[in-house]
Amino acid sequence: xxxxxxxxxxxxxxxxxxxxxxxxxxxxxxxxxxxxxxxxxxxxxxxxxxxxxxxxxxxxxxxxxxxxxxxxxxxxxxxxxxxxxxxxxxxxxxxxxxxxxxxxxxxxxxxxxxxxxxxxxxxxxxxxxxxxxxxxxxxxxxxxxxxxxxxxxxxxxxxxxxxxxxxxxxxxxxxxxxxxxxxxxxxxxxxxxxxxxxxxxxxxxxxxxxxxxxxxxxxxxxxxxxxxxxxxxxxxxxxxxxxxxxxxxxxxxxxxxxxxxxxxxxxxxxxxxxxxxxxxxxxxxxxxxxxxxxxxxxxxxxxxxxxxxxxxxxxxxxxxxxxxxxxxxxxxxxxxxxxxxxxxxxxxxxxxxxxxxxxxxxxxxxxxxxxxxxxxxxxxxxxxxxxxxxxxxxxxxxxxxxxxxxxxxxxxxxxxxxxxxxxxxxxxxxxxxxxxxxxxxxxxxxxxxxxxxxxxxxxxxxxxxxxxxxxxxxxxxxxxxxxxxxxxxxxxxxxxxx
Numbered sequence: 001x002x003x004x005x006x007x008x009x010x011x012x013x014x015x016x017x018x019x020x021x022x023x024x025x026x027x028x029x030x031x032x033x034x035x036x037x038x039x040x041x042x043x044x045x046x047x048x049x050x051x052x053x054x055x056x057x058x059x060x061x062x063x064x065x066x067x068x069x070x071x072x073x074x075x076x077x078x079x080x081x082x083x084x085x086x087x088x089x090x091x092x093x094x095x096x097x098x099x100x101x102x103x104x105x106x107x108x109x110x111x112x113x114x115x116x117x118x119x120x121x122x123x124x125x126x127x128x129x130x131x132x133x134x135x136x137x138x139x140x141x142x143x144x145x146x147x148x149x150x151x152x153x154x155x156x157x158x159x160x161x162x163x164x165x166x167x168x169x170x171x172x173x174x175x176x177x178x179x180x181x182x183x184x185x186x187x188x189x190x191x192x193x194x195x196x197x198x199x200x201x202x203x204x205x206x207x208x209x210x211x212x213x214x215x216x217x218x219x220x221x222x223x224x225x226x227x228x229x230x231x232x233x234x235x236x237x238x239x240x241x242x243x244x245x246x247x248x249x250x251x252x253x254x255x256x257x258x259x260x261x262x263x264x265x266x267x268x269x270x271x272x273x274x275x276x277x278x279x280x281x282x283x284x285x286x287x288x289x290x291x292x293x294x295x296x297x298x299x300x301x302x303x304x305x306x307x308x309x310x311x312x313x314x315x316x317x318x319x320x321x322x323x324x325x326x327x328x329x330x331x332x333x334x335x336x337x338x339x340x341x342x343x344x345x346x347x348x349x350x351x352x353x354x355x356x357x358x359x360x361x362x363x364x365x366x367x368x369x370x371x372x373x374x375x376x377x378x379x380x381x382x383x384x385x386x387x388x389x390x391x392x393x394x395x396x397x398x399x400x401x402x403x404x405x406x407x408x409x410x411x412x413x414x415x416x417x418x419x420x421x422x423x424x425x426x427x428x429x430x431x432x433x434x435x436x437x438x439x440x441x442x443x444x445x446x447x448x449x450x451x452x453x454x455x456x457x458x459x460x461x462x463x464x465x466x467x468x469x470x471x472x473x474x475x476x477x478x479x480x481x482x483x484x485x486x487x488x489x490x491x492x493x494x495x496x497x498x
Contacts, residue, residue: 001028002043011043012072015105045071054268055104056211061263061305062091064218065210073121075114075208082110084220092136102267111139111147114208115200119155119174120147144201149175156196162189174200216253218309219243226265226302233262233297233306237290238283240308245283254279254316256373260290262297263305270297275349275373277340279314285338289345340372349373362445363494364403397440398466400476400495407492410477418483420465426493431469438465439479460489466497474498 002011008028010017020035032038048071056066056074062085065077078091085091088110099106109120120137139147148155151174153166165188171177174197177185182194198204219240227233237260248255256279260272274289344352353369360366412421420436442462460481468474474497481489 001040002045010040048072053211057261057269058263058267059095060261060269060307061220061222062095064212064307064309067208067211069118073118077208077210078110088138089136092138093134096135098267106135108136109139110137111144112141113144113200113202114206115157115196116144116147116202118157119151119200123151123155145178148200149173149178153177153193156193156200158193158196162193165189166193213311216310216313217244217247217251217255218307219247220305220307222305223303226299226304228299228302230294233294233299233303234291236306237294237308238287240306241283241286241290244308244310245281245286248281248310248313248316249318252315252317253310253313254281255286255310255313257310257312258286258290259307259309259311261307261309262299262303263307264300265302265304266300268300270303272297274345275341276337277344277354277372278337279316280337280341281316285341289341292345344371344373360445361442363399363442364407398497400474400497403495404493407478407494410491410493412477412479412491418463420467421477421491424467424477424491424493431471431473431475433467434470436465436467439463440465442478464494 001008003009004011004025010022010024010026010028010031013022013024017035017038022031022034022038028040031040049068052068052071052074056068059066059074059076063076063078063081067075069075078088082088082091085094092108092110096106096108107121107124109117109124111117111120116139120139124137137147153171153174153176154163155174156177158166166172166177171180177193177197186194195204199206221236221240223236227236240260244255244258254276256276258274260274262270264270272290272293274286274293276286276289280286340352340354349371352372354372355367356370358366358368408426411425413423414421418439420433420438422433424431424433440463442464444460444462462478462480464476464478466474466476475493476495476497477491477493479489479491481487483489
């Protein structure tokens with residue numbers, strides 16, 4: 001029950017309540033008058049929506065394309081999937097029987113158009129005697145007009161005002177609307193009734209968006225008896241990976257995102273997601289990434305189907321190994337990519353980062369941490385670069401392999417103001433300079449600064465020097481600001497060379 005139109009009304013009834021004459025929309029007071037022992041429970045729309053979304057995910061055992069229809073319906077696009085279950089009738093039979101085991105009463109229909117399927121599922125009862133008392137209907141291809149003719153106009157998903165207006169005209173069946181001229185109907189009720197009719201009959205396409213993004217590739221495995229042991233789940237995962245990788249190889253593709261879905265016997269699902277730093281179709285490598293997460297799967301009362309989908313893939317040309325490693329795909333940075341994948345799988349995506357280029361010529365801003373599994377991330381070059389006119393350029397001078405988190409101030413002795421230091425002190429240790437190169441001048445990002453900040457520390461021109469002390473240690477230091485009579489510049493240590 002829920003408040004509706006100023007009164008508590010029934011929003012759903014079970015089979016026993018329906019047999020007692022109760023129906024949706026009936027005021028609670030009238031319902032109690034008919035059934036004094038009525039057990040009424042407050043409606044929870046949020047919980048219902050969550051349960052319906054979970055049911056839509058569970059229905060992926062039949063098709064990867066599922067969508068939620070209102071508060072009590074689902075769309076399933078079974079194009080190209082019905083033959084896996086022995087045909088449309090067999091698929092609907094399996095679906096209705098499984099829902100019945102879960103304690104759910106369902107009505108279903110298959111048709112060429114979403115509108116015809118929706119109408120037959122919700123308004124057909126005895127209009128298809130050849131289907132008997134089954135809770136599903138199958139509309140023959142091209143027979144939408146015949147299947148819709150005897151249904152009420154409410155089967156066209158029209159609003160209450162339009163339905164009332166059509167009823168006053170004597171239009172109570174879809175066949176009545178088909179027989180009327182279209183001009184007067186459009187002039188009086190707008191394009192809504194005719195559009196819904198054309199969509200149901202297939203004259204006009206009706207787009208329906210799936211609940212989840214369309215999958216790139218998908219493999220499926222159903223079991224005669226539910227499985228529940230870790231060994232069985234691992235073996236099934238390996239077989240699914242082999243089948244998926246063969247299809248990836250045929251299409252010269254590699255997976256970047258994979259989702260393993262386990263459909264439990266109680267109608268719930270368990271999902272495992274993995275990602276790779278570069279496209280891969282190596283079944284052994286992908287199996288290792290799944291292996292650490294399979295132990296987290298709770299089989300419940302058993303798993304009766306498993307689905308493996310590549311939700312994101314990229315072109316991947318065939319790789320050829322060297323003569324010493326025939327059949328190996330560990331070329332280039334493949335080993336590093338696999339190591340990254342395993343680290344992300346074990347430590348979590350939020351604990352492993354790669355350096356990605358950033359549009360800034362300031363050394364400490366030229367790179368930013370990013371997830372190594374992100375599709376758009378391109379690992380930064382070993383040398384720090386700068387950006388001009390939206391194009392990245394590598395500097396002509398060497399860059400250190402290690403930068404300090406923040407430049408640290410140093411004390412410097414220089415014979416000439418604009419020359420490199422001959423002695424500097426850093427962290428209470430004195431270093432005598434044996435060799436120096438530079439300067440390399442880097443200007444401030446004045447376009448990102450406020451006028452009142454100009455001239456402050458970190459907002460002035462920098463002159464960088466590469467210096468080497470008597471012990472052979474190599475440093476990257478810079479002088480911030482230019483020599484002026486009223487202010488002496490500051491020196492900083494920014495990084496180290498190998």
